[in-house]
Amino acid sequence: xxxxxxxxxxxxxxxxxxxxxxxxxxxxxxxxxxxxxxxxxxxxxxxxxxxxxxxxxxxxxxxxxxxxxxxxxxxxxxxxxxxxxxxxxxxxxxxxxxxxxxxxxxxxxxxxxxxxxxxxxxxxxxxxxxxxxxxxxxxxxxxxxxxxxxxxxxxxxxxxxxxxxxxxxxxxxxxxxxxxxxxxxxxxxxxxxxxxxxxxxxxxxxxxxxxxxxxxxxxxxxxxxxxxxxxxxxxxxxxxxxx
Amino acid sequence: xxxxxxxxxxxxxxxxxxxxxxxxxxxxxxxxxxxxxxxxxxxxxxxxxxxxxxxxxxxxxxxxxxxxxxxxxxxxxxxxxxxxxxxxxxxxxxxxxxxxxxxxxxxxxxxxxxxxxxxxxxxxxxxxxxxxxxxxxxxxxxxxxxxxxxxxxxxxxxxxxxxxxxxxxxxxxxxxxxxxxxxxxxxxxxxxxxxx
Numbered sequence: 001x002x003x004x005x006x007x008x009x010x011x012x013x014x015x016x017x018x019x020x021x022x023x024x025x026x027x028x029x030x031x032x033x034x035x036x037x038x039x040x041x042x043x044x045x046x047x048x049x050x051x052x053x054x055x056x057x058x059x060x061x062x063x064x065x066x067x068x069x070x071x072x073x074x075x076x077x078x079x080x081x082x083x084x085x086x087x088x089x090x091x092x093x094x095x096x097x098x099x100x101x102x103x104x105x106x107x108x109x110x111x112x113x114x115x116x117x118x119x120x121x122x123x124x125x126x127x128x129x130x131x132x133x134x135x136x137x138x139x140x141x142x143x144x145x146x147x148x149x150x151x152x153x154x155x156x157x158x159x160x161x162x163x164x165x166x167x168x169x170x171x172x173x174x175x176x177x178x179x180x181x182x183x184x185x186x187x188x189x190x191x192x193x194x195x196x197x198x199x200x201x202x203x204x205x206x207x208x209x210x211x212x213x214x215x216x217x218x219x220x221x222x223x224x225x226x227x228x229x230x231x232x233x234x235x236x237x238x239x240x241x242x243x
Numbered sequence: 244x245x246x247x248x249x250x251x252x253x254x255x256x257x258x259x260x261x262x263x264x265x266x267x268x269x270x271x272x273x274x275x276x277x278x279x280x281x282x283x284x285x286x287x288x289x290x291x292x293x294x295x296x297x298x299x300x301x302x303x304x305x306x307x308x309x310x311x312x313x314x315x316x317x318x319x320x321x322x323x324x325x326x327x328x329x330x331x332x333x334x335x336x337x338x339x340x341x342x343x344x345x346x347x348x349x350x351x352x353x354x355x356x357x358x359x360x361x362x363x364x365x366x367x368x369x370x371x372x373x374x375x376x377x378x379x380x381x382x383x384x385x386x387x388x389x390x391x392x393x394x395x396x397x398x399x400x401x402x403x404x405x406x407x408x409x410x411x412x413x414x415x416x417x418x419x420x421x422x423x424x425x426x427x428x429x430x431x432x433x434x435x436x437x438x439x
Contacts, residue, residue: 006272007272009271009272009273011275011278011281024278024280025280025281025284027281028285030278031285034286034290035285038293041297045297045301045302045305049305049308051308053315055308062305063305063309066302066305086294086297086298089297089302090294090297093293093297110286113273114273115273119283119286119287120290177273181273
């Protein structure tokens with residue numbers, strides 16, 4: 001049963017079944033790891049708020065991540081994106097910690113579920129669209145009409161732009177979900193190879209597994225970064241209409 | 244390439260496991276909507292709480308810390324600059340004082356030297372004057388002596404010559420004619436001595 005590489009993505013109930021109006025909102029292993037990730041973020045960053053002029057290690061970590069994300073936002077979306085800093089910071093940290101906790105053996109990867117990433121991406125998409133319409137009114141629709149395009153091509157371009165805009169939440173969510181799922185499945189498959197090939201032939205897949213672990217940690221960070229920076233880019237489109 | 248192979252393997256294994264465990268689970272658990280609502284609910288809850296706590300309590304503190312550090316660094320640099328300026332000013336003052344003192348010392352030295360020189364000069368002058376007076380006095384005395392000595396010499400010469408003549412001839416000679424001769428001779432002698 002455990003040899004099934006998809007088994008690790010199973011969601012199961014922990015504790016009693018909770019139902020409100022016949023809707024199941026039971027506490028599951030996914031919920032457990034969401035709570036663990038959030039608590040870890042809160043604990044680490046709360047330890048990093050000490051008021052000392054020369055920071056200790058945790059404070060340095062917190063302040064470095066703060067300036068890292070602050071720089072990322074100002075580089076991609078400019079100074080107008082300052083009010084959305086806390087949201088992007090929380091988003092990046094949440095995705096990063098969920099990815100990283102998923103790297104612990106026998107744990108659960110929250111972001112390997114399409115529904116979680118899709119809800120995040122849809123929230124970002126809706127939020128960015130609302131911000132765009134608030135900032136620019138109906139003029140936000142100019143986003144779909146790039147400047148300097150011949151009139152003949154315009155209908156086609158507008159359709160393509162609209163499709164690409166509407167596919168943003170899907171691409172954003174599927175990118176994260178597929179990366180996490182593929183990586184974890186691959187690791188599970190190689191782990192299965194190690195067990196089935198035994199002491200004689202299992203060394204090669206074991207080496208692969210070790211290398212993949214390193215790669216997956218990189219991917220875990222990279223995907224969180226990509227998720228956050230794409231959010232910044234979408235926000236940039238909504239805040240600074242360049243077309 | 245590797246991923247492709249893995250995915251093919253995955254698909255195959257999925258098919259096999261699906262046939263083996265068809266009763267238990269169907270393919271990707273991600274597409275099983277049984278716990279979707281629960282996941283959305285817990286995601287909104289945890290992420291919402293995380294966002295609220297981070298943005299209300301933790302991030303302002305961190306940004307505040309960064310700001311205070313930055314402002315403190317700027318402040319320190321400013322005070323350092325101020326102190327450096329002050330130090331430069333003090334150094335300039337110190338240099339000025341040293342220069343003034345040097346000039347003063349030089350002036351003092353010069354004036355003292357001048358004073359000493361003047362003193363020496365004065366003394367020298369007065370000494371010279373004294374010496375000159377002494378010399379004049381001495382010259383006068385000498386002159387007087389010369390005069391008196393000449394008269395005396397003439398007198399003695401007259402006496403001796405009269406005595407000599409008396410002894411030689413044995414009779415007195417008119418003293419006035421003798422003195423005229425002696426005077427004439429001594430004058431000649433003096434002229435010889437003083438003159439040419």
